[in-house]
Amino acid sequence: MxxxxxxxxxxxxxxxxxxxxxxxxxxxxxxxxxxxxxxEPLAARLGEVLAGVALNRYPLPRPAALGDKLKAVMGAPSGADVLLGNGSDELISMIAVACAKPGAKLLAPTPGFVMYQMSAKFAQLEFVGVPHRADLTLDVEAMLAAIAEHKPAIVYLPYPNNPTGTLYSDADIERVVAAATGSLVVIDEAYQPFAQKSWIGRVLDYDNVVVMRTVSKLGLAGIRLGYLVGARAWLDEFDKVRPPYNVNVLTQAAAEFILDHVxxxxxxxxxxxxxxxxxxxxxxxxxxxxxxxxxxxxxxxxxxxxxxxxxxxxxxxxxxxxxxxxxxxxxxxxxxxxxxxxxxxxxxxxxxxxxx
Ligand SMILES: Cc1ncc(COP(=O)(O)O)c(C=O)c1O
The missing domain is CATH 3.90.1150.10 (Aspartate Aminotransferase, domain 1)
Structure with missing residues (x-):
């Protein structure tokens, strides 16, 4: 048996x-x-939109219209590319899978969002946690030392962090990005609606930075839609490990409609x-x-x-x-x-x- x-x-x-x-x-x-x-009136109109969605068809794998709308509404540079995920959780998994060369490491400040470490476990990357200072601010010197020692493939910088709520300073982030020349730095802006600060406009200024966002905290946690913004060279690689049709037709239609009423x-x-x-x-x-x-x-x-x-x-x-x-x-x-x-x-x- x-x-x-x-x-x-x-x-x-x-x-x-x-x-x-x-x-x-x-x-x-x-x-x-x-x-x-x-x-209520908006919910009713959304209902009409969703009633017209062809449930018999597979979704578009990379819906250009929705990607363009997200970019425009969220202030991404026009030259940036967008990759959609079934929540940013799925993007976190895809990034880990795509980078999981033997011996590769994923580094993040701790305590932080649990899925960074989980994605490393699932894809068999080594997780390197860099503790915050006692006041839960970023220990930027420890981050730089850990990056030099471990040469991680992936560095997560939540902006702001969960579960601490801390918003790292731009100067600290700039130092980490400058030090992580051999890494991809993922700036996770899940809480951007409440921080009102973003790196999305600067994402193409660096060859080692992508910005991750989600509509979950904005009020659409149930539709499961996250997105990664950055250079096509990075996103095309992550796209290769994306499960086919990962964002369903109802989510795509709902997001397109609601983004017009953001x-x-x-x-x-x-x-x-x-x-x-x-x-x-x-x-x-x-x-x-x-x-x-x-x-x-x-x-x-x-x-x-x-x-x-x-x-x-x-x-x-x-x-x-x-x-x-x-x-x-x-x-x-x-x-x-x-x-x-x-x-x-x-x-x-x-x-x-x-x-x-
Ligand atoms: C920092 C951070 N990133 C990403 C996520 C995942 O968001 P979602 O998968 O709902 O898009 C969360 C959820 O709590 C989070 O706290």
């Missing part, structure tokens, strides 16, 4: 599945989603930025709580006992992310997604009780 254990890679056998908790009935502040849906999503992001400021001040005033500066739609907060605070929130049906065990630099930290005002008030009330 053949068992999975006889066939599957030992490192895969020892992995655990990416856990997504069931949030039914909870105030959901754990996954950096936009709490707002589309306004002002609606940008207004929602502006509200969330205002809410972030209010929430940071309120949480920071709670006894024992330290809020780290955030350029994203979440706050990283250190409390005296993160497990107890997390349990109190769970009991009150408020779901946040307990990142306290993820990395030593995050001990007793919770990551709180910024929600709608009512949701934030509910979370704040429970936290206040838990910390008093």
């Amino acid at each position: 053949t068992k999975p254990a006889d066939i599957i890679r030992p490192d895969v056998l020892s992995m655990t599945t990416y856990a997504v908790p069931d949030a039914t009935g909870f105030v959901k502040l754990d996954a950096m989603e936009n709490p707002y849906t589309l306004p 002002d609606v999503l940008e207004a929602q992001a502006a509200e969330l930025r205002a809410e972030r400021a209010k929430l940071a001040q309120a949480v920071g005033a709670l006894p024992g709580a330290t809020v780290f500066p955030s350029a994203a739609n979440f706050l990283l907060v250190r409390v005296p006992d993160a497990d107890a605070a997390f349990r109190a929130l769970l009991n009150a049906k408020v779901l946040v992310k307990n990142v306290g065990k993820m990395h030593p630099l995050l001990s007793n930290c919770l990551r709180l997604t910024v929600g709608a005002p009512g949701e934030n008030a509910q979370m704040l009330a429970v936290l206040q009780q838990a910390l008093n």
Whole structure:
């Protein structure tokens, strides 16, 4: 009898599945989603657009019209190319697979987005994590030293970072890009709507930089659409390992339609930025709580006992992310997604009780 254990890679056998908790009935502040849906008239028109989509046909593998619209709306240089992914998660996987020469390494600041390390594991690249400083800012000297020592194929620079919310300085990024002459530097701008800073306009100024974006945090997490912007020479290589038809027809049609109304999503992001400021001040005033500066739609907060605070929130049906065990630099930290005002008030009330 053949068992999975006889066939599957030992490192895969020892992995655990990416856990997504069931949030039914909870105030959901754990996954950096936009709490707002589309306004009803726009949703109705989207419904009409989607009803007209030919579900019997495969999608275009690299839809030029959608790529051009993304470039125009997001301010990419006209000479840049675009590659679409089923979320930026898929692009992260494709980059790792394409670069996985024997002995190749992937380097990223830690704590950081878990999929960088996972993509390295899946593609059998060695992951090199470079710890942030204790205040969770980028340790640029350590980054330069690690790049010189490990000569990584891929360097990730999240701009800003998850789960810390830190926005690295442009001067630090310039130093990393200049030092990483033998690497591809991927600037991950998943949280750009909340940071309002971008390298997308500069992406062609360097031969070793690509910029990654997603529509997830802007309010379209459900359609799964990420995109990579950069020189054709890079993107054509990643395209070779793209699963065929990776972005489905409904996603393509929805994105094309909603990009014509991106002002609606940008207004929602502006509200969330205002809410972030209010929430940071309120949480920071709670006894024992330290809020780290955030350029994203979440706050990283250190409390005296993160497990107890997390349990109190769970009991009150408020779901946040307990990142306290993820990395030593995050001990007793919770990551709180910024929600709608009512949701934030509910979370704040429970936290206040838990910390008093
Ligand atoms: C820094 C960062 N990059 C990329 C992603 C993946 O985004 P998606 O796959 O939804 O496009 C996330 C998701 O949380 C993230 O935090």
